[in-house]
Amino acid sequence: MTGPGNRAQVELLTRAGCLICQRVYDRLVELAGELDFALATTDVDEAATTGNPALRAEYGDRLPVVLLDGREHSYWEVDEPRLRADLAAR
Numbered sequence: 047m048t049g050p051g052n053r054a055q056v057e058l059l060t061r062a063g064c065l066i067c068q069r070v071y072d073r074l075v076e077l078a079g080e081l082d083f084a085l086a087t088t089d090v091d092e093a094a095t096t097g098n099p100a101l102r103a104e105y106g107d108r109l110p111v112v113l114l115d116g117r118e119h120s121y122w123e124v125d126e127p128r129l130r131a132d133l134a135a136r
Contacts, residue, residue: 054083054133056119059101059111061091066122067110073124074112081133 058074060067071087078085090102090109105111108121114132119125 052136054081054136055113055115056083056085056129057113057116058085058087059090059105059109059113060087061089061106061109064109070110070112070124073126077124077126077129081130083133 056074056078058067058071060071074085077083088101090106093099094102105118105121111121112119112124112129114129119129119132
C-alpha cells in the first residue's frame with residue numbers, strides 16, 4: 047500500500063440532516079481503520095456560505111459524494127470493491 051507520508055485522502059461531501067450521508071460516513075470510518083486512509087468531511091452548504099459555492103454547485107444534487115485524492119470516486123454510496131481496488135493500486 048502507501049507509505050505514511052503518502053496516505054490516500056478520502057473526502058466525503060455531505061450536508062446537515064442527510065441520513066444517507068451519515069450512513070456512508072459511518073462505513074468510511076470503518077474502512078479507514080481497515081485500509082489506512084485519511085478521512086475528511088466537507089459540508090457543501092457550509093462551504094458555500096463561507097465563500098466556496100463551487101462544491102455545492104457541482105455536487106449538491108448527488109450527495110453524498112466520495113472523493114479519492116481530490117477526484118470523484120462514487121456518489122450516493124461507497125463503491126467499496128472499487129475503493130479497495132483503487133487503494134491497493136496506489
